Amino acid sequence: MAQDIQNIMILTGAGISAESGLATFRGPDGLWEGHRVEEVCTPEAIARNPALVHRFYDERRAKLAEVAPNAAHDALAALDAAWDGDLLIVTQNVDDLHERAGARRLIHMHGQLQSALCAACGVTVPWTASLPPGTPCATCARPALRPDIVFFGEMPYAMDAIDEAVRNADLFVSIGTSGAVYPAAGFVQTARHVGARTLELNLDPSAGSIWFEETRLGPATQLVPDLVRTLLG
Numbered sequence: 514m515a516q517d518i519q520n521i522m523i524l525t526g527a528g529i530s531a532e533s534g535l536a537t538f539r540g541p542d543g544l545w546e547g548h549r550v551e552e553v554c555t556p557e558a559i560a561r562n563p564a565l566v567h568r569f570y571d572e573r574r575a576k577l578a579e580v581a582p583n584a585a586h587d588a589l590a591a592l593d594a595a596w597d598g599d600l601l602i603v604t605q606n607v608d609d610l611h612e613r614a615g616a617r618r619l620i621h622m623h624g625q626l627q628s629a630l631c632a633a634c635g636v637t638v639p640w641t642a643s644l645p646p647g648t649p650c651a652t653c654a655r656p657a658l659r660p661d662i663v664f665f666g667e668m669p670y671a672m673d674a675i676d677e678a679v680r681n682a683d684l685f686v687s688i689g690t691s692g693a694v695y696p697a698a699g700f701v702q703t704a705r706h707v708g709a710r711t712l713e714l715n716l717d718p719s720a721g722s723i724w725f726e727e728t729r730l731g732p733a734t735q736l737v738p739d740l741v742r743t744l745l746g
């Protein structure tokens with residue numbers, strides 16, 4: 514596979530972190546840690562019940578201390594370090610497991626748990642503690658810091674850079690995502706349009722499986738190291 518590939522774009526979702534012990538969004542019971550995604554991941558939800566939404570992300574942020582990158586994160590970090598061509602890992606995940614594994618060419622398109630966003634002035638700041646509603650922003654002094662999570666209806670981060678990477682890709686790989694949330698679910702269509710090879714690695718067939726040339730089913734900790742071994746020869 515590797516001979517004719519220069520530029521790689523990798524999209525990851527909650528499935529890559531599942532074996533590290535982080536719950537996926539659309540598990541068998543359809544809940545994310547006991548909540549519907551809409552209860553904790555919309556502008557309306559945080560306006561209606563800021564205490565619930567802030568507490569929810571405080572708990573997710575605290576949980577990061579209990580988990581570690583797995584073999585799939587490690588393999589992608591190794592690929593990032595060794596790959597001479599262009600490579601971009603775009604994650605929908607708000608955990609920090611890719612960077613803890615050592616990945617550098619990385620974009621968090623849906624935000625990050627360890628970041629706070631000022632709803633008043635738009636500045637973002639690293640944040641590792643709990644974040645109660647009404648926490649003042651150090652830049653504008655308004656009591657408007659919120660979790661730096663891209664809620665439904667908000668614009669994901671770095672879409673221009675992501676679009677450029679997809680258009681430039683010879684190989685597009687999607688790992689551990691249900692293909693239920695756009696725009697990420699549509700990247701595969703752009704990749705196909707520009708003639709990239711498209712490969713899905715997932716535990717179960719996803720909503721987007723029909724778009725991929727090839728789907729490999731299994732746990733990320735097996736499939737991703739296998740793929741990276743093939744790519745690095």
Ligand code: OAD
Binds near residue numbers: 525537662691692719
């Ligand atoms: P989902 O929970 O929708 O999908 C997770 C996918 O991972 C499913 O298709 C599972 O089959 C697969 N999976 C589970 N365990 C796996 C394993 N060990 N190895 C490989 N695959 C596995 O999560 P996402 O697709 O990431 O948005 O969800 C997309 C977005 O929806 C999230 O980023 C989040 C949510 O709303 C925001 O937080 C803004």
